Amino acid sequence: MRETSRTKRADKAGESTAEAALKTATESAPRRRQARGERRIAQLLAAAAGVFCRTGYAAASTNAIAREAGVSPGTLYQFFPNKEAIAVELGGQLLQRAHEAHGQAFLPENLDRPLPELLDAVLDPVIAFNCENPAFWALMHGSGVPGIAQEHDELHVGMLARVEEVLRACAIPTADTNPAELNHVAHMVLGIVKASLELILASEGEERAAYVTELKAVLFRYLDPMITTPPPRRPPR
Amino acid sequence: MRETSRTKRADKAGESTAEAALKTATESAPRRRQARGERRIAQLLAAAAGVFCRTGYAAASTNAIAREAGVSPGTLYQFFPNKEAIAVELGGQLLQRAHEAHGQAFLPENLDRPLPELLDAVLDPVIAFNCENPAFWALMHGSGVPGIAQEHDELHVGMLARVEEVLRACAIPTADTNPAELNHVAHMVLGIVKASLELILASEGEERAAYVTELKAVLFRYLDPMITTPPPRRPPR
């Protein structure tokens, strides 16, 4: 009954290249208009990020977002069919960037390193990303939006998979015999990271650094005993 | 101008002594009526707990709570001056029970035990309490209600203090030199417990047990190296 779907921008994005070619002649004006549209969207999403951060998704009113973006509510609805779509789009973008950050975190070569280095390599980008995009938490945590929940779940599942992958690569003995347990460990690791992230985001300066150190200590001590590896491990995949 | 306090009962203070005398003989009826009121309150709080659990405080409508309790909206307001008061009362009751559970958890004699037993002694009641009162999380986490936030903070500070106390009792070396670091460790411990609690609450049966075990493992491995007390420890699991 209600449109849960994407934004209207997606429709334009789906234009076939053929049509795009046809328009090259008169392209300057539309392009500018399209560019302005993009700017508006970015503007709106930035505003939404700010408002969501401050008040949470539920308490954020579309009017507040429009006002923060310096446009009228009508304009907002020119680009997003409803409030949820804003969150989904914003979540998507943040997710995209999160994936990039994580891609950088879970490099294959990291798997060969000793655990402390591995933790540095994986956690630092994740922490950095979250510090730079505080709205990410606000959205992913308890927005209650189905669309977001799905995205969040996808992200979560992805991260779980990556963590499990790392754990498997580190050759935890129980992992081979009991995949369920490995899953539990991965969940715990993720949970610990999230909990610490909250402390990290809430603090700054030296305190923040201290929490980062502490997080790594927790994970190191938790995971180190699980790791069989003396030396000989072969890169996964 | 607005009553923020408990219920609206006890308005009959102005009763003439004559009438009061008339009633002493037949006091059982009023008492039964009062009992009904208490039952309603319990009913309403239970309903509120359910609704808050499902939708969170902000999205919970008083009408929904009344409906869940099987009464009319007006009845709800006979016992609570406003939505917030319901949350505060419920939070207060849960807090009370939480304090009892925690009192049982942080017994002085536990401090002398080896870490694994200490963890069992402390965590088991906390976990049990949270499993039995899932609304506790829903309320304490992000209700946005000032009264609740205060209660939560008090609880949080109290728990931090207790954790620090335990840590200090276990003679963590850094604790003496650096109280700030001890505070960070306490925060981490609490964060880890909370994160795990979420996993524990979201699962059941064997999986839940597994997460409990995992939580204890995490904390043991995190804290054990900090403990000066020399010999008698045996890795858990």
Add this chain to the structure above:
Amino acid sequence: MRETSRTKRADKAGESTAEAALKTATESAPRRRQARGERRIAQLLAAAAGVFCRTGYAAASTNAIAREAGVSPGTLYQFFPNKEAIAVELGGQLLQRAHEAHGQAFLPENLDRPLPELLDAVLDPVIAFNCENPAFWALMHGSGVPGIAQEHDELHVGMLARVEEVLRACAIPTADTNPAELNHVAHMVLGIVKASLELILASEGEERAAYVTELKAVLFRYLDPMITTPPPRRPPR
């Protein structure tokens, strides 16, 4: 659709004397009950007077009246079918007393006195009554209750008639030729009295006395030129 009518007490009041006679044997118990009922009604009306005085009729809640009377809302409805009935009953009682006061004010022999004495004789009881029954104004003025409005109108009409009567007795020349004008004068007199009454009620002590004097001065100077009766008059104050 709604009972606008009298109270339930009225029903009992209407008991035929025959029935009353039948009951004389067992009268002591009922009489006490009835007496208690009367007390309750008096209690409730007193409470209503207070609340109406403080907040006005519209803003007065039945619960507040019951509370002020020290009884439960249910009890209030045992004696009055609805909020309006309370106002009507209270208005009726006050009106009764007002009529008594006015009856004392408009004595036939006063008509023969010189104007200053006449004014004293008429105004003093009216003023005294209103000072002693401040609820009278609160109710009569802008209660918006149809029943009250009617009572008020009756009172008003009655007073107008009496004032006209006095004026006519004083043989104002225009009164004979133009009854409409006489009516206007009566209205003005009443209006002036009411306006002054408000000032009188709002003040106390010497100030109140000053306003009383002023009121009489206004009326004297207004009416004196209209009076045919030639001889001996001396300006007041």
Add this chain to the structure above:
Amino acid sequence: MRETSRTKRADKAGESTAEAALKTATESAPRRRQARGERRIAQLLAAAAGVFCRTGYAAASTNAIAREAGVSPGTLYQFFPNKEAIAVELGGQLLQRAHEAHGQAFLPENLDRPLPELLDAVLDPVIAFNCENPAFWALMHGSGVPGIAQEHDELHVGMLARVEEVLRACAIPTADTNPAELNHVAHMVLGIVKASLELILASEGEERAAYVTELKAVLFRYLDPMITTPPPRRPPR
């Protein structure tokens, strides 16, 4: 936490200069839109005036006002933050016009005229204003709104001052010796005017004219004896 002030418009402050530039060419459209808003406000205020007049402030529901204005309740709240603000705005506008009317009434040159002319000069504009703005009474009298009460008090105090000024100018002997008494006289005059105004507003045509005449007669006869200014006066009517 809540906006008590004017309307919610003027939120577009954050507009980028780029868009602002785009619009300068087509400014007529926004202006027309704004004009529509102004019209709506006027419409709503007119509706409010009507409803307040009929039912009084307290009993007037915002939905009723919206309905009377032919708009939805939401629209009303687009322009006024709450019910009180409507009353305050309406009161303010009426007060403004009242001040203009009164400014016209209390011209300095009037003070030199004989009393009957002075009364004409002062009363006629006041009466005219009140006849044209019947909502003025409804609002100023017993709205119970703090904002209004303040406005009303200011008006009242202002009028008292003006009346006292006039009285002093007319060189009432007692005024010099006893300022308190002068104040009482001013209060009486105002009270008489108000009472008469009620009669005037409630009637029409010849009757209304008659009451106007009567009011002036009352005031003339009340004040004339107080005036020192020697001879030239002629009884009115």
Add this chain to the structure above:
DNA sequence: GATGAATGAGGATTCATTCAT
């Protein structure tokens, strides 16, 4: 595209009134 007015379904809360005890 942009604007801001318009909409109306809800949500919190009150209160006159009724009812079981």
Add this chain to the structure above:
DNA sequence: TATGAATGAATCCTCATTCAT
């Protein structure tokens, strides 16, 4: 009778969403 809980319609107000310009 007295009690106080129960009712539900009505009130003020909000906000996601739509529409005319």
